Amino acid sequence: MRGRGRRxxxxxxxxxxxxxxxxxxxxxxxxxxxxxxxxxxxxxxxxYGLGGIEPSALYxxxxxxxxRGWVVSCWEEAGTLGPPRRVYxxxxxxxxxxxxWAADLQEMRQMVDRILASYAxxxxxxxxxxx
Amino acid sequence: MRGRGRRxxxxxxxxxxxxxxxxxxxxxxxxxxxxxxxxxxxxxxxxYGLGGIEPSALYxxxxxxxxRGWVVSCWEEAGTLGPPRRVYxxxxxxxxxxxxWAADLQEMRQMVDRILASYAxxxxxxxxxxx
DNA sequence: GCATCTATATGCAAGATGCAAATAGCGATG
DNA sequence: CATCGCTATTTGCATCTTGCATATAGATGC
Numbered sequence: 001m002r003g004r005g006r007r008x009x010x011x012x013x014x015x016x017x018x019x020x021x022x023x024x025x026x027x028x029x030x031x032x033x034x035x036x037x038x039x040x041x042x043x044x045x046x047x048y049g050l051g052g053i054e055p056s057a058l059y060x061x062x063x064x065x066x067x068r069g070w071v072v073s074c075w076e077e078a079g080t081l082g083p084p085r086r087v088y089x090x091x092x093x094x095x096x097x098x099x100x101w102a103a104d105l106q107e108m109r110q111m112v113d114r115i116l117a118s119y120a121x122x123x124x125x126x127x128x129x130x131x
Numbered sequence: 132m133r134g135r136g137r138r139x140x141x142x143x144x145x146x147x148x149x150x151x152x153x154x155x156x157x158x159x160x161x162x163x164x165x166x167x168x169x170x171x172x173x174x175x176x177x178x179y180g181l182g183g184i185e186p187s188a189l190y191x192x193x194x195x196x197x198x199r200g201w202v203v204s205c206w207e208e209a210g211t212l213g214p215p216r217r218v219y220x221x222x223x224x225x226x227x228x229x230x231x232w233a234a235d236l237q238e239m240r241q242m243v244d245r246i247l248a249s250y251a252x253x254x255x256x257x258x259x260x261x262x
Numbered sequence: 263g264c265a266t267c268t269a270t271a272t273g274c275a276a277g278a279t280g281c282a283a284a285t286a287g288c289g290a291t292g
Numbered sequence: 293c294a295t296c297g298c299t300a301t302t303t304g305c306a307t308c309t310t311g312c313a314t315a316t317a318g319a320t321g322c
Contacts, residue, residue: 010235018152024145029250039269049242059270082268083318102250107141109243111180112236119160119233170300190301213299214287
């Protein structure tokens with residue numbers, strides 16, 4: 001993997017910590033789509049705007065999700081392009097958690113919309129002044 | 132302040148940590164609207180869906196924003212309903228940071244849209260199954 | 263053999279968070 | 293005036309999270 005998926009734009013400053021919070025639900029979504037091992041998920045996350053995640057953070061997130069019973073893993077020894085792969089698969093519990101995350105993200109989106117609307121309104125009125 | 136603004140709904144589990152990330156930009160927005168001290172901001176945050184924030188977390192966030200030069204504070208001794216108030220006011224730098232936050236939140240909103248759209252699509256196709 | 267890519271894991275310092283508690287001024291009630 | 297409840301801010305601390313470096317190691321091509 002080359003220098004692709006570096007962090008840029010919104011993923012800096014306070015927003016970078018914000019981005020990390022979306023790793024968990026996005027992993028659930030990707031694993032809901034199909035079972036996978038960690039390494040390619042790094043690239044897939046960047047397609048969702050989560051580029052540049054630390055590999056260690058990703059692997060730790062997957063292990064923790066397994067501890068919670070949201071996923072289960074097994075080793076794939078043959079046919080890899082390197083060492084064995086730990087392949088994760090969503091459980092029924094993980095499926096439920098994903099559903100809850102989807103609901104939470106919708107509520108969160110409404111909150112963000114409220115913030116942005118309030119900001120836009122105030123910019124319009126105040127012509128971008130500060131006091 | 133009575134029992135209002137307790138945490139509920141989306142602000143539980145992983146999403147509660149997510150919510151914390153919006154405290155900083157929301158404070159910038161509220162202080163952009165008008166200068167204020169910490170205590171009433173607790174209630175105002177809950178109007179933006181950030182109810183139940185720990186007072187200590189709020190006060191620490193304000194102090195840190197001051198360390199970074201995004202706000203300045205002064206003491207209001209007279210006319211309070213209790214002890215002196217530390218009143219915060221947005222600086223020009225804070226105004227710029229708020230603008231950056233607004234841009235970041237818009238990008239983040241797009242990311243969430245992509246996640247939710249992908250989830251909805253997959254639910255439609257798979258009838259909510261997991262594999 | 264050696265470099266490179268694939269693949270996962272650990273260790274640690276620094277930073278963020280939750281919860282409890284300390285401090286203290288003000289107003290109302292008895 | 294003693295006390296209660298609300299207003300108001302701060303500190304301490306244990307724990308959790310994060311970023312960064314590093315260890316390990318199989319596969320492939322030169």
